[in-house]
Amino acid sequence: GDSEGDSGGETYTVATDNNFVPFEFMNEETGEMEGFDIDLIKAIADEAGFNIEIESMKFDGVVAGMQSGRYDIGIAGMTITEERKETIDFSDPYYDAGLMLAVSADNDEIQSEDDLAGKKVGTRSGTTSETYIRENHPDAELITFPGIVEAYMDLESGRLDAVMYDVPNVQYYVANDSEGLKTAGDILQGEQYGIAFPKDSELVSDVNEALQTLIDNGTYDDIYEEWFGE
Ligand code: GLN
Known part of the structure; x- marks a missing residue:
């Protein structure tokens, strides 16, 4: 995975889907993952003061990786469902x-x-x-x-x-x-998308707080506009 930013804080692993346009996909020219979710999680990490290392995989690998606690955070256009909530924690909804x-x-x-x-x-x-x-x-x-x-x-x-x-x-x-x-x-x-965490992760409240700040200060809208053009 590639390291993003350096805030001096902790570094967390972020599992993402390898191909779900326009939320996360490989830019073949740069060799980097990009998309709405990638920009959002980078902004959340900046706001909350931690570093992230992004790893991309098949979608079912993201779900399994959250359930096993292999990764700290999952962002993959993942729908919040009652069934998944039994084994995974979710942030507040961030996309309808x-x-x-x-x-x-x-x-x-x-x-x-x-x-x-x-x-x-x-x-x-x-x-x-x-x-x-x-x-x-x-x-x-x-x-x-x-x-x-x-x-x-x-x-x-x-x-x-x-x-x-x-x-x-x-x-x-x-x-x-x-x-x-x-x-x-x-x-x-x-459906609504949520950022995923292993059950009882202490990161949920920090990420929710950062997400709310980005919604309030217009950063979320800027990212939305970049990928959805409104
Ligand atoms: N939103 C769908 C789900 O959670 C699929 C997301 C995806 O392919 N990344 O099941």
Whole structure:
């Protein structure tokens, strides 16, 4: 991992997802992780007076790493769920998200989640979308991938009929990284992202305090604007 900043304080390890645009992804030119979550956790570390070392991995590795206490902090567009709260602590919510479908731009058959029966629907394993499809669409053919980009690529090549994933990721990917895809239907499930910690971490309150300061002093809005343009 790469060390960020030097405030003279403690250094904590931060686990992040290796590819979840625009929250965290590898900038191939610089070889560094960047994105909304990366800027946010750097600003939180500066504000709270600690150093961070960022390590990127598959999303399910972030969840497991928090449960085992292998990393001090996890930031990965991780949805706060009752189930995860049994084994992981979360900060206050820092981003409102939800789930959405992507389909091929010329697909008029799938207009909403009501049209998924018998269709090949891809998503990423260990995520809220996987749970949502299992619980709400047992008649769809669910196909899971370790990385969401692999699912989008199979959608582009016609091996899948739809992909379900987080709204900001679907919208960003459709607008910037793909050709021939569109979103379909409405937001399916309201979700909120939280920064993750091993259970009973003493860092939770420091991070919440720093997060609130960044919201109050406009830093959060500056970071939001940089990645979401509003
Ligand atoms: N928000 C989703 C979840 O928590 C997936 C996040 C991601 O792929 N990084 O399950």
